[in-house]
Amino acid sequence: xxxxxxxxxxxxxxxxxxxxxxxxxxxxxxxxxxxxxxxxxxxxxxxxxxxxxxxxxxxxxxxxxxxxxxxxxxxxxxxxxxxxxxxxxxxxxxxxxxxxxxxxxxxxxxxxxxxxxxxxxxxxxxxxxxxxxxxxxxxxxxxxxxxxxxxxxxxxxxxxxxxxxxxxxxxxxxxxxxxxxxxxxxxxxxxxxxxxxxxxxxxxxxxxxxxxxxxxxxxxxxxxxxxxxxxxxxxxxxxxxxxxxxxxxxxxxxxxxxxxxxxxxxxxxxxxxxxxxxxxxxxxxxxxxxxxxxxxxxxxxxxxxxxxxxxxxxx
Amino acid sequence: xxxxxxxxxxxxxxxxxxxxxxxxxxxxxxxxxxxxxxxxxxxxxxxxxxxxxxxxxxxxxxxxxxxxxxxxxxxxxxxxxxxxxxxxxxxxxxxxxxxxxxxxxxxxxxxxxxxxxxxxxxxxxxxxxxxxxxxxxxxxxxxxxxxxxxxxxxxxxxxxxxxxxxxxxxxxxxxxxxxxxxxxxxxxxxxxxxxxxxxxxxxxxxxxxxxxxxxxxxxxxxxxxxxxxxxxxxxxxxxxxxxxxxxxxxxxxxxxxxxxxxxxxxxxxxxxxxxxxxxxxxxxxxxxxxxxxxxxxxxxxxxxxxxxxxxxxxxxxxxxxxxxxxxxxxxxxxxxxxxxxxxxxxxxxxxxxxxxxxxxxxxxxxxxxxxxxxxxxxxxxxxxxxxxxxxxxxxxxxxxxxxxxxxxxxxxxxxxxxxxxxxxxxxxxxxxxxxxxxxxxxxxxxxxxxxx
Numbered sequence: 001x002x003x004x005x006x007x008x009x010x011x012x013x014x015x016x017x018x019x020x021x022x023x024x025x026x027x028x029x030x031x032x033x034x035x036x037x038x039x040x041x042x043x044x045x046x047x048x049x050x051x052x053x054x055x056x057x058x059x060x061x062x063x064x065x066x067x068x069x070x071x072x073x074x075x076x077x078x079x080x081x082x083x084x085x086x087x088x089x090x091x092x093x094x095x096x097x098x099x100x101x102x103x104x105x106x107x108x109x110x111x112x113x114x115x116x117x118x119x120x121x122x123x124x125x126x127x128x129x130x131x132x133x134x135x136x137x138x139x140x141x142x143x144x145x146x147x148x149x150x151x152x153x154x155x156x157x158x159x160x161x162x163x164x165x166x167x168x169x170x171x172x173x174x175x176x177x178x179x180x181x182x183x184x185x186x187x188x189x190x191x192x193x194x195x196x197x198x199x200x201x202x203x204x205x206x207x208x209x210x211x212x213x214x215x216x217x218x219x220x221x222x223x224x225x226x227x228x229x230x231x232x233x234x235x236x237x238x239x240x241x242x243x244x245x246x247x248x249x250x251x252x253x254x255x256x257x258x259x260x261x262x263x264x265x266x267x268x269x270x271x272x273x274x275x276x277x278x279x280x281x282x283x284x285x286x287x288x289x290x291x292x293x294x295x296x297x298x299x300x301x302x303x304x305x306x307x308x309x310x311x312x313x314x315x
Numbered sequence: 316x317x318x319x320x321x322x323x324x325x326x327x328x329x330x331x332x333x334x335x336x337x338x339x340x341x342x343x344x345x346x347x348x349x350x351x352x353x354x355x356x357x358x359x360x361x362x363x364x365x366x367x368x369x370x371x372x373x374x375x376x377x378x379x380x381x382x383x384x385x386x387x388x389x390x391x392x393x394x395x396x397x398x399x400x401x402x403x404x405x406x407x408x409x410x411x412x413x414x415x416x417x418x419x420x421x422x423x424x425x426x427x428x429x430x431x432x433x434x435x436x437x438x439x440x441x442x443x444x445x446x447x448x449x450x451x452x453x454x455x456x457x458x459x460x461x462x463x464x465x466x467x468x469x470x471x472x473x474x475x476x477x478x479x480x481x482x483x484x485x486x487x488x489x490x491x492x493x494x495x496x497x498x499x500x501x502x503x504x505x506x507x508x509x510x511x512x513x514x515x516x517x518x519x520x521x522x523x524x525x526x527x528x529x530x531x532x533x534x535x536x537x538x539x540x541x542x543x544x545x546x547x548x549x550x551x552x553x554x555x556x557x558x559x560x561x562x563x564x565x566x567x568x569x570x571x572x573x574x575x576x577x578x579x580x581x582x583x584x585x586x587x588x589x590x591x592x593x594x595x596x597x598x599x600x601x602x603x604x605x606x607x608x609x610x611x612x613x614x615x616x617x618x619x620x621x622x623x624x625x626x627x628x629x630x631x632x633x634x635x636x637x638x639x640x641x642x643x644x645x646x647x648x649x650x651x652x653x654x655x656x657x658x659x660x661x662x663x664x665x666x667x668x669x670x671x672x673x674x675x676x677x678x679x680x681x682x683x684x685x686x687x688x689x690x691x692x693x694x695x696x697x698x699x700x701x702x703x704x705x706x707x708x709x710x711x712x713x714x715x716x717x718x719x720x721x722x723x724x725x726x727x728x729x730x731x732x733x734x735x736x737x738x739x740x741x742x743x744x745x746x747x748x749x750x751x752x753x754x755x756x757x758x759x760x761x762x763x764x765x766x767x
Contacts, residue, residue: 035706043576086431086566095432102428117576118365119427123567125375130704137700144692152685194706195635198697202642202716205693209686213653216682244656247602251595251652252645258591259641263583266365267638270712274642 007291021179031185033193038127042079043117049074062103134197169289195270203277210285230297249282324733335623363633368574369422374564383562440464447510466491470555472548481548482540492535500531584637605749610651613731636711643719650727654679
């Protein structure tokens with residue numbers, strides 16, 4: 001198995017996946033949940049069978065025509081609403097005017113006997129903060145990884161390359177996961193929420209962990225086989241670690257699938273990210289991070305940049 | 316010598332796992348010097364609101380751009396704690412988040428409106444006229460003045476400028492000052508009679524302080540003096556203030572989960588954990604054989620230790636935290652897989668099982684360490700992201716991931732290693748095939764009389 005010799009094939013595959021992801025992100029965007037936009041999310045459990053249109057009509061009657069009502073079994077419905085006004089109170093705390101939230105509760109009860117399983121509200125301020133915090137978290141995580149990997153491989157020649165390679169694999173994984181999510185958002189209405197960001201960060205952690213295992217073997221082989229080319233060393237290291245990479249991924253995927261099949265829908269964004277993230281993370285640690293080192297070593301990265309710059313100058 | 320060490324470590328493993336199992340089997344207890352641990356929930360673990368059911372609010376204090384002071388926030392926490400105590404919630408939690416936010420968690424409360432009523436409700440403080448009923452003024456009749464905590468602008472401890480005595484200063488809102496002036500004037504006028512009336516601050520029906528009126532308070536700004544210590548005045552000020560909220564608050568997030576839905580989520584997560592665990596154990600045993608079985612035993616020890624840590628720290632278990640824990644089962648196996656792959660290589664080279672094990676562990680360690688450090692760093696980033704956003708789901712996930720990774724390093728290098736060492740010290744060592752999937756080549760070679 002001489003993976004490094006076919007690196008252009010793998011780079012090509014990744015380039016296509018990345019382009020598809022970016023295209024999908026532009027076309028479909030992400031489907032942000034209330035954590036990021038503000039708004040309300042309700043799980044309503046009816047004791048009798050009702051239809052989602054009955055629920056929608058009842059909500060439209062209390063000025064919530066844009067409510068998204070999902071649910072297939074006729075009992076449990078997931079409802080998404082915009083930001084709801086609360087009851088207005090006087091100085092003594094007595095309700096002087098009933099707000100949208102109370103009216104929504106009333107409307108749901110009118111359809112039939114109902115239990116509110118969960119009712120979450122998030123204001124616009126928190127939503128905006130969450131967007132900012134999530135962005136900062138992903139950037140900080142990437143920087144921390146760049147610094148850490150460079151430090152961990154400080155004894156091998158040009159450790160910075162290892163750090164850059166790990167971060168490239170990580171950014172690759174994040175974009176593809178985002179791309180997958182824009183498709184899932186469009187098709188099954190899956191939302192991007194704080195748990196999604198948690199999943200993305202966990203994917204980053206997993207992807208880097210996986211990359212480090214391959215790099216660790218490379219580090220060992222560099223010390224053991226002085227004078228061998230990076231390409232041969234990478235081939236050897238991948239061959240030696242591929243069983244571990246696949247086995248670990250399989251156990252993780254088994255666990256995530258078990259969660260996806262049995263655990264409730266409130267953490268499903270997290271689980272879908274992990275499923276996509278573990279898969280693409282395993283792929284990138286083998287075929288992107290390590291092969292990128294070979295390309296850099298053989299001067300292909302420099303040539304690529306020069307060509308891009310030349311083209312831009314020509315245009 | 317080597318064998319002796321192994322038995323010692325086996326004893327250590329049994330003790331550690333035994334303590335973990337004991338910590339989990341007793342539902343709740345008190346550890347001297349540390350405090351109470353455990354609960355009535357499953358294994359005595361503390362369940363978050365999304366699993367146990369309950370209501371959570373986040374409030375923003377100081378609306379309209381004003382930033383509340385630390386004292387105001389302290390007063391706010393005190394006031395809301397008092398109000399919530401009246402709700403009779405088992406274990407409410409009122410925490411300050413950052414400089415100007417409050418997180419309120421009410422386990423078991425499903426009626427958000429009632430909780431909102433109580434938190435938003437103002438003024439249990441009443442200003443009362445005490446009418447002297449008999450000649451010696453030993454009996455008073457309390458007569459509500461209609462003025463309440465809502466009319467109180469602030470109350471704070473201060474000192475009399477001439478005597479240096481500790482006194483309680485207070486200010487009324489401008490529109491209440493007129494009524495207060497009339498009232499104090501009337502009480503002041505009774506000073507000339509034999510039965511002078513008094514003024515009293517009553518909090519929830521309990522008189523905090525009662526005093527005569529030495530001079531009418533016309534501008535709504537007054538002091539109450541008496542033989543107070545500085546500490547008494549400080550406490551009094553907090554109590555008077557607690558009748559009203561020191562700053563305006565606005566609800567910026569709320570979440571309620573019904574107990575039934577929480578219980579369902581918990582049950583589903585536990586089923587997922589069980590199925591996930593069985594599949595991982597099956598896969599490991601099928602692929603890595605004896606080593607896989609050892610990894611399985613180590614994984615069971617891992618589960619006990621992590622859950623015991625959750626209980627002893629204590630970590631409040633949310634659905635996301637539970638997912639993090641279940642995910643960490645998969646990750647905990649990784650360290651074992653790294654070791655077994657090294658073991659396989661060393662066996663393929665033809666080393667004895669015992670030697671291969673030793674070298675395999677040493678070679679696997681750097682990648683276990685470096686790989687896990689990156690996961691730990693990410694868990695820390697996640698923790699700060701979660702606490703910055705007051706998102707208990709994210710912090711719960713981060714904490715269980717962190718505890719999981721640290722524990723998995725321990726179980727891999729201590730428990731797996733020693734159990735495997737013990738297995739290799741028995742007759743099992745005669746067949747390398749039992750320890751690894753691809754050692755067949757070597758076994759056959761050995762049988763054919765070739766050099767391994």
